Amino acid sequence: MDENSSIRQFAVGQLQTNCYALISDGACLVVDPGAQGAQVAQALEEVKVEGIVATHGHHDHVCGVAALKRLTGAPFSIGWADAERAQNAMELSSHVFDVSQTDLEDAPAPDRLLREGDELVVGNEKLVVLESPGHTEGGIVLLGDGIAFMGDTLFAGSCGRTDLAGGDHATLMRTLRRLKAEIPPSTVLLCGHGPATTMECELATNPWLQ
Numbered sequence: 001m002d003e004n005s006s007i008r009q010f011a012v013g014q015l016q017t018n019c020y021a022l023i024s025d026g027a028c029l030v031v032d033p034g035a036q037g038a039q040v041a042q043a044l045e046e047v048k049v050e051g052i053v054a055t056h057g058h059h060d061h062v063c064g065v066a067a068l069k070r071l072t073g074a075p076f077s078i079g080w081a082d083a084e085r086a087q088n089a090m091e092l093s094s095h096v097f098d099v100s101q102t103d104l105e106d107a108p109a110p111d112r113l114l115r116e117g118d119e120l121v122v123g124n125e126k127l128v129v130l131e132s133p134g135h136t137e138g139g140i141v142l143l144g145d146g147i148a149f150m151g152d153t154l155f156a157g158s159c160g161r162t163d164l165a166g167g168d169h170a171t172l173m174r175t176l177r178r179l180k181a182e183i184p185p186s187t188v189l190l191c192g193h194g195p196a197t198t199m200e201c202e203l204a205t206n207p208w209l210q
Contacts, residue, residue: 001125001144001145002125006023007021007022007147008021010036012033012034012036012040013104015060017034017193018190019033019036019040020032020190021040021044024124026123027123028049028122029049029125030044031053032053032054032192033061033064033068034064035060035101037064037068037069041068044072051074052072053078053120053142054077054079055139055150055152056135057107058152058164062089063107064103069108076107076112077112077114078107078114079113079114079131079138081133081137083110085138087108090104117129127142127144128143129141133168134160134167134171135159135167136167139151139160146186147188150190154189155191156189156196156202157206159172159176160192180199187199189202
């Protein structure tokens with residue numbers, strides 16, 4: 001990552017989802033605003049939010065997008081296979097999670113549908129889309145220079161659950177085999193929940209990568 005770039009992290013919503021702001025050269029890309037979109041916008045007033053992206057369509061990763069987009073005017077991107085899920089996120093999660101928070105909204109229609117190999121550019125930083133189905137059908141990982149935004153595909157010592165709608169265990173295992181081969185060991189993994197880790201650490205200790 002460029003020496004003049006930085007990452008800010010916000011834990012949002014009841015599930016304490018990690019929302020990240022990648023800031024470079026005065027521009028910002030917000031990853032996974034699952035709640036508290038207005039508060040995230042306020043915290044980033046000093047930079048120009050040029051994009052919003054969700055790693056997948058579950059409510060705890062997209063239900064702050066609408067508020068953030070209204071306040072910043074930034075376009076919203078998501079993996080092509082999760083767009084419909086994001087626009088119905090609250091209904092699809094209501095039987096499992098409490099979605100009664102007043103600041104939660106379904107995601108708006110995306111401005112861009114992301115596919116394998118697409119690029120997102122913010123300032124001096126470039127993120128490449130890796131399709132990573134398994135936790136949901138349309139999950140993505142965003143791989144940059146020394147960093148990767150993992151969403152709920154991989155956690156420190158664990159991986160995403162597959163018992164929710166759209167999850168498939170065998171598909172997730174195929175995704176993890178691919179990611180451990182393609183993401184350099186030194187890469188810092190910025191996960192959707194919990195602490196950051198590195199691919200090197202996960203290759204050595206995570207049972208789902210053995």
